[in-house]
Amino acid sequence: MATYNTQQKKELMDFLKKHPERAYTIDDIAEGMKTDPDFANPPGKSTIYRLMPGLAEENLVKCFSGGRGTKASYQIIGGESCHFHIHLKCTGCGRLLHMSDEDSRFIADSLMRADGFRLDMGRATLFGLCRSCAEKKEHRI
Numbered sequence: 001m002a003t004y005n006t007q008q009k010k011e012l013m014d015f016l017k018k019h020p021e022r023a024y025t026i027d028d029i030a031e032g033m034k035t036d037p038d039f040a041n042p043p044g045k046s047t048i049y050r051l052m053p054g055l056a057e058e059n060l061v062k063c064f065s066g067g068r069g070t071k072a073s074y075q076i077i078g079g080e081s082c083h084f085h086i087h088l089k090c091t092g093c094g095r096l097l098h099m100s101d102e103d104s105r106f107i108a109d110s111l112m113r114a115d116g117f118r119l120d121m122g123r124a125t126l127f128g129l130c131r132s133c134a135e136k137k138e139h140r141i
């Protein structure tokens with residue numbers, strides 16, 4: 001049973017690794033794996049539901065709780081190294097960007113100095129528009 005779980009977990013991670021810049025709902029993942037010939041034996045939706053919280057806990061994926069009426073989505077992150085910087089989530093295209101460790105530390109230090117607030121880097125995500133989405137938006141105006 002344990003090895004079976006490990007295999008499914010690995011396949012799930014492989015799928016997410018193929019699309020590092022996309023956030024997926026569990027429905028999307030199940031569908032995506034089914035249509036991808038690389039995965040001959042894709043895990044079912046209920047298996048993915050069961051595995052996902054563990055991956056989020058190990059900090060292998062980041063969970064974005066869905067807003068009004070939308071489902072939570074998941075995106076792969078870089079594991080350990082992602083503990084040391086802030087993430088930027090584009091609400092336009094859904095990409096997750098990794099702020100440099102240096103810039104993140106600068107922001108964390110400022111918060112610390114100003115408010116005595118200790119930022120939990122690995123969990124801090126800022127929402128906004130990435131450069132290309134912001135440019136697209138400007139052109140439309």
Ligand SMILES: [Zn+2]
Pocket residue numbers: 077078081082085087097098099
């Ligand atoms: Zn990261």
Ligand SMILES: [Zn+2]
Pocket residue numbers: 090091092093094095129130131132133134
């Ligand atoms: Zn974007």
